[in-house]
Amino acid sequence: MSNSQISSTRQRIINAAIELFAAQGVTETTTKAVAKSAKVNEVTLFRHFGNKHGLLLAIISESPVFQELSEYLKNQATESKSVRQALKNYCEDRLQALERSPNLVRSVVGEAGNYPLENRQALGRSLKEANHYVAEFLAIVMEREQLQAHLAPQKLASLLNIMLLGYAVMEFTSEFHELWHDKDDFLEDLVSLFLMGATNSKSLVTSELVHVEKVVDLPxxxxxxxxxxxxxxxxxxxxxxxxxxxxxxxxxxxxxxxxxxxxxxxxxxxxxxxxxxxxxxxxxxxxxxxxxxxxxxxxxxxxxxxxxxxxxxxxxxxxxxxxxxxxxxxxxxxxxxxxxxxxxxxxxxxxxxxxxxxxxxxxxxxxxxxxxxxxxxxxxxxxxxxxxxxxxxxxxxxxxxxx
Known part of the structure; x- marks a missing residue:
């Protein structure tokens, strides 16, 4: 079997698992059901992932929430005109990634207590890695903007990601909480609160146009x-x-x-x-x-x-x-x-x-x-x-x- 065929089979199993985990939860989903949905033998699933929790491990590690995060943040750090816009772009992108699989997020978070230690550790490693990338990103943009933070970038990154995940879980598990008009309203509040608490900078919070180098008015x-x-x-x-x-x-x-x-x-x-x-x-x-x-x-x-x-x-x-x-x-x-x-x-x-x-x-x-x-x-x-x-x-x- 060629490498491309192996990759295709593996991805087919992951896609089938994501669909079933989202529909009926991780606990209720059997490896037999995943293999049937992926149109492979259960032995093939075991050969690729070992067991169901090994499959979940792969899903967590390869989640779009974490994939290519390092490269994305490097681009944000260099392309965004302000720390406010860079932060908002990052938060919006992460929420969109979570929104692609709301049922899976509900299942993974809700049933996490039932997972073996290796799965919980994998989820923790993924979050830690994301925090590391975000901390590097924050350090770059804050140095560029000459901002003085009250907390270390690593702690700031952890707080930001926890708040994003918390919002996503609340959105996916409750109805009519009416705390914000919509996601944009939440993001504006989050970024403003984050900048105010992290940097004590009023100018960053009150305006979208910070550090304007050239004013371009219209005739x-x-x-x-x-x-x-x-x-x-x-x-x-x-x-x-x-x-x-x-x-x-x-x-x-x-x-x-x-x-x-x-x-x-x-x-x-x-x-x-x-x-x-x-x-x-x-x-x-x-x-x-x-x-x-x-x-x-x-x-x-x-x-x-x-x-x-x-x-x-x-x-x-x-x-x-x-x-x-x-x-x-x-x-x-x-x-x-x-x-x-x-x-x-x-x-x-x-x-x-x-x-x-x-x-x-x-x-x-x-x-x-x-x-x-x-x-x-x-x-x-x-x-x-x-x-x-x-x-x-x-x-x-x-x-x-x-x-």
Missing amino acids: ANTVQLILQRAKKSGLRDYALIYILFGTGLSTAEITNLERNHQICDTNQHLLQIVKGEFRQVPINQWIMGKRYGSYTNNPLTRYLKIRKDKHSALLLNNDAMPISVTEIQEYWQKIVEGLSTPEGQQPAIEQAQHTWCVEMLMKGISLENMSLITGWDLQELEPYEHRAKEKLALEQAIKLDKN
Whole structure:
């Protein structure tokens, strides 16, 4: 038998075992049933794995939760723009790996007490190896960002993986816990809590845009075109894009907004950010030189007026459920499809925040007041201040040329 045939037979047995373990549990599954499902003799199974627990050992060791983790994290450490985004990408990827086999996770965790010592040790080794890779990853990104941690990277990695596994187990074993709107909501809370506890860094927690080296705001005609497209797409999309350009809020902050988080009258329209440090943000009725209604009659108020549901969330998705970060990004991509920035790139959703911040500074708001509204520190705002001064200098030069 060739090596490829041996590999194929082995994988067929593993796949059959995963399916049966997930369907009826490890304890209730016999090697005879696995062999029958894999279309091999039971002797063949024993030759490859020794016994049922040897088969489980292979499944744990080769789980997609752990496979190629080292290479994946190396890429994350070098490609991600910030420690926050790197952490979120890792957490999201690990949860997706667990979600591919929810029944198997339930079975493996729920019946772990019945396993022989070698199986429990294998599970422990796999987790330890994952913690090692994550610790190396954290050490690299935290050194790059010059962050001071209260705990060693190994302990931080262990805590992070335990919280991810705990969330997955809770999701797979309970219904309607209603602790988070969705996975994105959990991930935002997890990363924020982790960064706050690990580094005591407020700036990392309050903003998705950390350590911005270059501010790339959008020109007025592009912003107006995006808003026009959003208006044609529907009131929800129009309200979403209006919030992005009118408040400078991040996608995560938008998902946490509820209807009662707004203050609206003829003199003002504010949104209250209640996660993290409490603050209020005005919704600008003037965006890049064009007015989009009034404080009481604008894309957001019109969207809320037509809603007949009882959801507390400020924005809902296409299924009338609270909108997620991923869905916001998907709606943005659909609206800006085919558009191009002066740099020749498709507009990125982060550029809405850049554009708002630069515009506010150009209008004359002080850095101190901007810091209060955004929750960012003064150092974070420096690139935006520099870009605002650049644009003001250009405007002045153009005016001088006309005289």
